[in-house]
Amino acid sequence: MEKEDFYPNDRKLRSKTVLLFIFFIVPAFNSYGQCDNGTNFYPSATYTPAVGVWAPATASNYAGHVIKVNVKIGDVYQFSTCSGYGGVSASYNTELTLSQTDGTLLTYSDDYSGCGYQSYISWTATFTGVVHLHLNAINIHTHCSSNSITTQVMIFRSIANADFIWTGAVSVYWNNGGNWDQGGLLPTAANNCIIPYTLSNNPVVDAIAVCKDLLSAGSFTVMPNGQLNVNGKLTDSLGFINVSSG
Incomplete structure (x- = not known):
């Protein structure tokens, strides 16, 4: 004799409860992608980066600050809290958001590859004007946090x-x-690309590499697994080009 189910509604209720639980839990794992610190500008003046040198806009930024930066179309700008880029590392888990002055997102970084919990952005300016760099902290799983820990953004x-x-x-x-x-x-x-005369650490190409014109006064070596694509002129002045065979 088939056993009668005296609690069919309970089973349906339990099933719905599990489905609802999964529905509400899953969104918590979505990735984050932007912070907005409003007009909490520090320093108050707009910073114009020098060419060819790592430097901070100020010696003391906190998470929650916004750095105003002058940019020129076509130039490449790097922003970093990672010691591998600029030589200075923040002491906490950072995130960087780069936006236009109206809040439009340009790019975002968190836990950049090779930088642990630190952030790094490389961005080519698509306009001439001002951008806003938002510095924030991640506390456990809370994004876009603020703190009062002195940090240099290089x-x-x-x-x-x-x-x-x-x-x-x-x-x-x-x-x-x-x-x-x-x-x-x-x-x-x-x-x-310019390779000056040097007695140590002459370049070795062991992967695909490119440049426009190449002027070499030193020596460089292309390994069997390397490939150097020179899209312009190759000028060898007093140097040596070594092609290694496997």
């Missing part, structure tokens, strides 16, 4: 289509941005 400006000069400051590898003089950026097909 800023770097590169002229549009600037020449890239090899420094070898970090290693010998071409595709390590720390080896060029543009604040951590790598040359593109629009940038001329």
Whole structure:
């Protein structure tokens, strides 16, 4: 004899309860993408970044501040709380939001690759004017938080289509941005590359690399797994080009 279910409505109710619970829990895991600190400007003056040098707009920013930055169309701007870009690291979990003055989002960064809980933005200006950089903290899972912890946000400006000069400051590898003089950026097909005469850390190309014109007074090596695409002229002045075979 088939057993009768005396509580059919209870089963339906439990099923609906589980579904509702899942429905309300899932949105909590959505990613975040923008903070807005209003007009909490600090410093009060609009900052104009110098060309070719990492520097903060002020020595003391707090999470919750907004930094006003003058930008020029075509130039590349980097904003960082990560020691790998600018040499200064915040002591807390940061997020950076870059917006137009009317609040329109330009880009956002949180936990940038290789920077742990720190943030880094590289942005090419699409207009000449002023942008707002919003600095915030993440406390546990609460985004867009404020605090009173002194922080420096490092800023770097590169002229549009600037020449890239090899420094070898970090290693010998071409595709390590720390080896060029543009604040951590790598040359593109629009940038001329200059390799000065040097006795150490001559560049090694071990992946795909590009530049516009290449002027070499030093030596560089292209490894079997490397490829250097020069889209303009290659000028070798007193240097050596080594092509390594596998």
